[in-house]
Every structure is written in C-alpha cells, then in structure tokens.
Amino acid sequence: MRKFSLLLVFIIFTVAAGPSPDLHRQTDPAADLLASMSPEERVGQLFLITFNGSDFDEDSPIYDLVVNHHISGVILNRQNNNITDSPDTINDLRALTRELQDFNREASLLGSILNPQDPTNSPPVYVPLFVALEPSSSEDAYGQILEGLSTVPSQMAVGATWDVSMAFQAGSTLGRELEALGINLLIGPSLDVLEDTRLLQSGDLGVQSFGGDPFWVSQMGEAFISGIHTGSDSRIGVIASHFPGLGSSDRSADEEVATVRKSLEQLKQIELTPFFAVADTKPGGDIETADGFMTSHIRYQGFTGNIRATTRPVSLDSQAFSQLMELEPLSTWRDGGGVALSDSLGARSIRRFRDPLELSFQSHLVARDAFLAGNDLLWIQDFQNPEDPDEYSTIVSTISFFTTKYLEDPGFAQRVDRSVLRVLKLKLRMFGDFESPGLFNPVNNISIVGTDLETSTQIAQSGATLVSPDQEEIDDRVGGKPEIGERIVFFTDSRTIRQCDTCEPVPVMPINALESTVVRLFGPGGTGEVGAWNLRSFSMADLANHLGSPPETVPVVPLVSADDVDQAIRFADWLVFSVLDIRDDEYGTEALKLMLDQRPDLARDKKLVVFAHDIPYILDATDISKVDVFYALYDSSSAFVDMAAKLLFLEDSAEGESPVSIPGIGYDLIAVTSPDPEQTIQLFLASEVQEEGEETQEGEEGFQVGDIVSVIAGPIIDGNGNP
Numbered sequence: 102m103r104k105f106s107l108l109l110v111f112i113i114f115t116v117a118a119g120p121s122p123d124l125h126r127q128t129d130p131a132a133d134l135l136a137s138m139s140p141e142e143r144v145g146q147l148f149l150i151t152f153n154g155s156d157f158d159e160d161s162p163i164y165d166l167v168v169n170h171h172i173s174g175v176i177l178n179r180q181n182n183n184i185t186d187s188p189d190t191i192n193d194l195r196a197l198t199r200e201l202q203d204f205n206r207e208a209s210l211l212g213s214i215l216n217p218q219d220p221t222n223s224p225p226v227y228v229p230l231f232v233a234l235e236p237s238s239s240e241d242a243y244g245q246i247l248e249g250l251s252t253v254p255s256q257m258a259v260g261a262t263w264d265v266s267m268a269f270q271a272g273s274t275l276g277r278e279l280e281a282l283g284i285n286l287l288i289g290p291s292l293d294v295l296e297d298t299r300l301l302q303s304g305d306l307g308v309q310s311f312g313g314d315p316f317w318v319s320q321m322g323e324a325f326i327s328g329i330h331t332g333s334d335s336r337i338g339v340i341a342s343h344f345p346g347l348g349s350s351d352r353s354a355d356e357e358v359a360t361v362r363k364s365l366e367q368l369k370q371i372e373l374t375p376f377f378a379v380a381d382t383k384p385g386g387d388i389e390t391a392d393g394f395m396t397s398h399i400r401y402q403g404f405t406g407n408i409r410a411t412t413r414p415v416s417l418d419s420q421a422f423s424q425l426m427e428l429e430p431l432s433t434w435r436d437g438g439g440v441a442l443s444d445s446l447g448a449r450s451i452r453r454f455r456d457p458l459e460l461s462f463q464s465h466l467v468a469r470d471a472f473l474a475g476n477d478l479l480w481i482q483d484f485q486n487p488e489d490p491d492e493y494s495t496i497v498s499t500i501s502f503f504t505t506k507y508l509e510d511p512g513f514a515q516r517v518d519r520s521v522l523r524v525l526k527l528k529l530r531m532f533g534d535f536e537s538p539g540l541f542n543p544v545n546n547i548s549i550v551g552t553d554l555e556t557s558t559q560i561a562q563s564g565a566t567l568v569s570p571d572q573e574e575i576d577d578r579v580g581g582k583p584e585i586g587e588r589i590v591f592f593t594d595s596r597t598i599r600q601c602d603t604c605e606p607v608p609v610m611p612i613n614a615l616e617s618t619v620v621r622l623f624g625p626g627g628t629g630e631v632g633a634w635n636l637r638s639f640s641m642a643d644l645a646n647h648l649g650s651p652p653e654t655v656p657v658v659p660l661v662s663a664d665d666v667d668q669a670i671r672f673a674d675w676l677v678f679s680v681l682d683i684r685d686d687e688y689g690t691e692a693l694k695l696m697l698d699q700r701p702d703l704a705r706d707k708k709l710v711v712f713a714h715d716i717p718y719i720l721d722a723t724d725i726s727k728v729d730v731f732y733a734l735y736d737s738s739s740a741f742v743d744m745a746a747k748l749l750f751l752e753d754s755a756e757g758e759s760p761v762s763i764p765g766i767g768y769d770l771i772a773v774t775s776p777d778p779e780q781t782i783q784l785f786l787a788s789e790v791q792e793e794g795e796e797t798q799e800g801e802e803g804f805q806v807g808d809i810v811s812v813i814a815g816p817i818i819d820g821n822g823n824p
Contacts, residue, residue: 131525134535135518137226144503145171146521147472149233149442150496151482153181155197155601162493167201167230168208170500173478173524174231174286175201179245179600186604187248191282191550194246198232198283202541205230228525229532229540231338233286234279237309243609247600250278251553254560255308256290256325257716258735260317260760261564263823265324268311271560272328274553280333281545285531287329288340288395288442292322292375293347298718298762306347307682307716308735312760313770315371319378323389326379330388334544336531340442341379343397345415345425346372358414358454362402365424373428380430383437385530392527393440396422396476398450414454415474416443417467422475438526443476447483462486464495465502472503477520557740564757565744566733568717569725569766572754578729579675579708582751587674588635591616594681594714595640595658595689606657610714610737613638615679618739618746630750637669641680642689648700652688675708677749681715681737697724712745722765733759758821773820780818787811 150172152163166172177183185193209227237244253275259268295310311321326339379391396416404412412421426435446467452459464486468479485492507514597606616638623630642656647666683690710730717733734741747753762770816824
C-alpha cells in the first residue's frame, strides 16, 4: 500500500529540515506556519472528513483529500466501517491512525513527487492530522469501539456517583487508551443539562448526559475533561458538545432542527453554565478547560427576548453565535484560541431545514453558512449533492469553492486565516514540534488498552440507585433475597449492534447475562445460594411475542415459543427484568410496559424486580406501583450486570442517587439538590479552621461587643446527602 518508504522520507526530511525551528519560536509558531501555507492548504484545514472503510491506498478518495486537498483531519466511526471486528479491533485501529498520519507526512516531504501536477513543484507545509472520535451520542449510545477498550461507563452512570473523582478517573482511562491508539481529538463529553426528563421522544439524550443540574454537570464535565487531558498527556483535544445545549430539545438534532423556547438569559442560567465552567481560562491554560465546542443544529425562540423571533440553527446563525461568544468567559476563551466545530453538515435535519422536500442540497452554501456563522472546523459527513456521482465529488467541489472565494474575497480570506490560526494553535499545543521524528509515538503503550477493570466496577458500585421503594421497604416487598428453592425467570433486552456492516451482530446485553452472573457469584461454584436448575432466561422480544405483539419482520435473535414463556412465568417465584430504553425501531423494548399495562395478572403473587440499564425514568408512576423493586444502573456493561446480581441477592446496596428527575416517583432534582431543611449547620471560628501546619492564632480567648468575628459555616448538605 505504501508508495514510499519511511526511510526515504526520513532522509529527505533530515536534509530539507533547514534551520532549527527554535529560531522562529520567539514570535508565534502558529502565525509562522500560517504565513508559509498556500490558500489551498489554509482552506483544507477547515475540514474534518468522514470516509468509508478501514483500509485505503493511493487511489482512495480519502488519500487524495489528505495528500492533495490538505484536510485538517478525519472522524472515525463504526457506521462507516472504519473499525474492524474483534479480535483485531485495537491493532487494526492503531495501524489505521498511524497510516493516515504517515501518508500525510510523506505528502508534505515529497509533495512534488506525489502531486506532479502542482505548478509550484513545492511540498505543502507539514501539519499533523486530527484523528477524531465521537465516543457516543443520543443516536448511537453504545460507542464506536465495541471491543478491546476498557469500559468507560455512560456519563449518567458517572453522574449518579455525585463524585468528581469518578469523572476524572473515567476521563483519564478514556484519554490514556485513545491516545495509545492514535486518536487525538475527542468530540465529547456532552455538557448538556437534561432538564426535562418527560421528553421521552427521539432525540432524548438518554444516558449521554451527566445529569440535570447545571452545577453538577459543570463539576463532572470539568473533572472528565481534566481526566482526558491528564490521561493523554494533553495530546488529545477535547471538543465539548452540544453548544449551547440540547437539554430542552424534544427531538433528534440529527433528524430535525428542534426549536427551544428560551431566551439568552434563560440559557445562561441552565444550558450555558457547564460551558462557562470549562471555558474559564484560555485553552491550554488549565487541564479542565475545553479545547473547543461543537455547535448544535438547534434554534431558539425568544433568544433576544422577543418571543416571536426565532434564530436559525445556531450552527448556521452568525448573529446568535456571535451573541453567545460575546458572553464572558466565552469571549476570553474564544480570543485565547477556543475552537468551534460544527455538528455534521450532512445531517438530515440540515437537509430538511434547507429544503423540506429534501430534493436539493447545495453543499457549498451549507458549508459556507456554517463557516461564516463562526465554526472553525466543518464536520463533513453524508455530504453528497443529489446531482453528484459520489460524496467525494461533492467534498472536492466544496473545498474548491472555498479556495476560489478565499482568493477573490479578502474579507472571507481574513476569516479563514483566523480560524486556521485557532486550529494550528490547538495542534501545536497537542503535538508540540511538528518536526519531531517521534511525533506519533504514543505516550501510552498500546499494551495498556483494555486493562482497566476497576473504573467501571467502582462507578457501578457508587452509582447504582434504588428508585423504588425505600431501602427499609425491600424486605416487606420481596421478603429478602431469592432462596435456593425459588424459581427465577430473567427477561433481558435483546437488541444487537455491529462493529461494521459485515461484522456479526453482538448483543448489547446477552440474554442470559444476568443469569450467568448469578450462577457464577451465587451458584454452586460461588456462595451456593441458588441452583442453576431453577433459573430461566428469555428476551424482552420473547415476552412481547407471548403478550400477543408479534414482530413485523424476522428478529435477529430467534424467538422462543410463547408456550415456553407462559409456562416459565406461571411457575416462577421471581420475575427479573434487565431493560434499556424504549425505541420504536427495536422490537420488544416495550414488553415490560406492555405487561404492566395490559397483563399485570402475570406478575400476581410473584416478586417483580426491574434493573434499568439505561435511563431511570422509563416507567411512569402507575407502572412503578406494580413493581416490587426498581433499580437504576445507567449502563449495560458487565460491571453493571455484576452489580445487578449483587443487588438482587442483597450482597451490596445501592448508594447512588439519580442525577436527573424521575417524575414517576416524584423525584425532583431541584428539590433534592436544595439544602436539607432538617440538618444542623455547624459554625466554626475562622481561626479554628486552619491549613495543616499553620500556627494557632493567639489572643482570641474572648470577644468584646463591637468586635468583628470571622466564622465559617458548613458543610451544608442537600437532600441526597451531598455537599
């Protein structure tokens, strides 16, 4: 695949390197780089491109875009088959990121050979590629790399711990392992505040939010970003999403541009608070500062105070974007190099916004509007014009349009230069000296990838939440833990996911996941508290079919006969459900609600326990009243299945609290995060609260009327027992 050997590249590089770059570092290295770049090179730095496949050669479109169009970087995802199936996932991904960077470097050093049509016959300025990853989103909650990485729990699972050290630990694990794989740009975490959990529609953020309280989302976001920077040795840029916030959106930003009725002042109180927190210094100043924000496809009604006025999507609205960036501390952060990345410009929501009939799509104008709105980097995905033969043609023509406009419009050129300067500053912070031969030797060795088994276990233990009833009522509801002679029937959500289009589907949770864990921990090979012969496992799809709701198409996982399910339920003592969120396009996900609403008799005289491995607000008040015990775990990975088994057998207790409101039990986040009115708040003399090693102040045996006395109060505890 490789046309030129790295040895040849290194020889030419050594000869052509010229004077030491330190001679230029007395000024501004980013400005020096910019001054050396051609208009084509500058324009290319605005584009982050997705591409298909995990292999490429000199004839591949992505090769041409990297080598001859000087794009800023690529975004990898499993929908585009960039990531191979196990057992080679990790090694193949590292090889892919290295090869992308190597081709880019070769192009810079041997540009006149690779591109003989170049009339200047001079190589382009060498600028490393961004290799970006969006770990998960509301549309793809299960991540991009399904096997090989250490498990980093969902943001909501982290939020349920109410412990910023857990957020730091999760971020550190993710940063350390992604950096070892050559990933250097993370599109995340989400800093969205999930304010209204009643919006159970497509586009619900699900567990990809730290919670619904602006202060705690800020705290967790800062700690997570600190962890990413620390774990990667600051070699990963962090692009927090979805600026200025999707928390009040009632639909998917990928499918339709949502309209949120909020003014700028209201946004400052809720949605913008976490972004303010991670933009408190200029990028690179503190490890908790985000390097950039991803702007969302969302518009606001009443943004400027006029309830009848509606913005365009913020990603395309220069006026709204400018007003936001004029706020402090965003203004200082932006002036200090804060980068703005657009959300995907080929998203169906943008296509429908531009043309409700979706018959036309003027890609170059969409990209232009997104850039002029204030975005420095443009996310190019699903970007094909209807009249073009392929997406590659559309991308090339869009880049060409930008280059022409750069040459003809001085004002446009100045804006391009400002954006490219921000991009170059970020890359220089991440990579340091671009000319270092060891530039892409990761700080972290690939051997550490997948070795962190503690983080997910600790978060599962600290974040598991008892939704209903109170702890002291569990024994009254179910009489304790299952006994050895009792029959337990497990129902598990049976949805599957794929690492790539041709990869075998794998279950999000195996149908027998909880049963197997119970046997391992509490069966004959464990504590001996349960017999494997009394356990049965079925899918939620099996239950839906039994309840008279057959699938419209043949399920990926074959269904068990309705008679088998009926017999198992009839003789069961316990019915235990492991559920995810309800999705219209996933058969069987509504089976629990279907049973509770239409066939509650099936659970009569049985002990009914539900473990929510996704959102905790999946059931309403009526449904919860029919459930004996309801836990929220927020994540479906193995550590959380282990925790479910331990909770079922009362080996562990749920110590977490939901970071979002749960209407079904009247759990209101605003109320529970308010000061507990029953507490006694201690007061201390300021002189008594001293740093370790300080000497005690003298002469304070008593006070006279009129003396000024400094006192300290606290800690003040909220309704969940958190400070």
